[in-house]
Amino acid sequence: MYARSGLLSQRSCSSHGRECATPVLAAQRRNNSTATKIAVEFDQSTGVAVMRLQGPPVNSLSLDFLTELCINVEKLEMDKNCRGLILTSSQPKVFSAGLDIMEIYGKSPERCGEFWRAVQEMWLKLYGSSMVTIAAINGSSPAGGCLMSMTCDYRIMADNPRYSIGLNETQLGIVAPFW
Numbered sequence: 001m002y003a004r005s006g007l008l009s010q011r012s013c014s015s016h017g018r019e020c021a022t023p024v025l026a027a028q029r030r031n032n033s034t035a036t037k038i039a040v041e042f043d044q045s046t047g048v049a050v051m052r053l054q055g056p057p058v059n060s061l062s063l064d065f066l067t068e069l070c071i072n073v074e075k076l077e078m079d080k081n082c083r084g085l086i087l088t089s090s091q092p093k094v095f096s097a098g099l100d101i102m103e104i105y106g107k108s109p110e111r112c113g114e115f116w117r118a119v120q121e122m123w124l125k126l127y128g129s130s131m132v133t134i135a136a137i138n139g140s141s142p143a144g145g146c147l148m149s150m151t152c153d154y155r156i157m158a159d160n161p162r163y164s165i166g167l168n169e170t171q172l173g174i175v176a177p178f179w
């Protein structure tokens with residue numbers, strides 16, 4: 001979902017010194033899902049977009065989720081009026097539970113490869129963004145959730161002792177591929 005006044009066209013541009021993505025994007029080619037796991041509100045007057053993660057129950061990062069996230073970041077990146085992006089969660093108590101472990105458990109090497117490429121695409125898009133990016137971490141954010149927030153320029157976390165954040169994935173026997 002991308003809510004703002006006016007239509008967002010997928011044009012090539014170089015405003016604000018940015019090189020924009022080509023109109024046909026890798027993430028878009030991959031996206032078959034119609035469900036919306038990301039809601040974006042763009043405030044024209046401030047130039048700041050708020051991206052809410054709304055994948056129940058815990059915003060786990062599935063291939064569909066990552067694809068939708070990348071498409072939305074790309075769209076905002078192409079909008080010369082958008083200068084800032086706040087990433088936050090609509091789910092109670094959880095920012096993101098990290099990678100959807102069902103996407104890697106018992107899957108073929110090809111499928112795992114596709115999934116890890118999508119993970120890489122996500123953090124490269126956020127880390128390389130020309131927008132000022134802020135993770136408003138309003139819940140727990142283990143492993144891939146922590147990675148996602150680390151790729152933002154700034155992080156602010158809700159002060160609640162029940163919320164945790166960190167790279168705990170080795171406890172599950174998961175080692176990120178060599179990038």
Ligand SMILES: CC/C=C\C/C=C\CCC/C=C/CC(=O)SCCNC(=O)CCNC(=O)[C@H](O)C(C)(C)COP(=O)(O)OP(=O)(O)OC[C@H]1O[C@@H](n2cnc3c(N)ncnc32)[C@H](O)[C@@H]1OP(=O)(O)O
Pocket residue numbers: 057058060093094096097098099100101102123127140142143144145147151167168169172174176
């Ligand atoms: C620039 C950077 C370069 C390099 C970076 C280097 C390294 C980065 C590597 C990143 C790698 C990441 C790997 C991963 O992310 S693996 C996933 C790790 N995640 C976890 O271990 C989280 C486990 N979950 C929890 O701790 C809790 O669920 C949580 C605190 C998030 C929420 O707790 P709550 O009590 O609110 O809910 P639950 O009842 O526990 O869960 C609800 C249902 O959600 C399911 N669930 C939870 N987490 C996941 C997940 N990750 N994937 C899929 N499903 C998940 C859980 O099983 C429950 O399901 P049901 O039982 O209701 O069916």
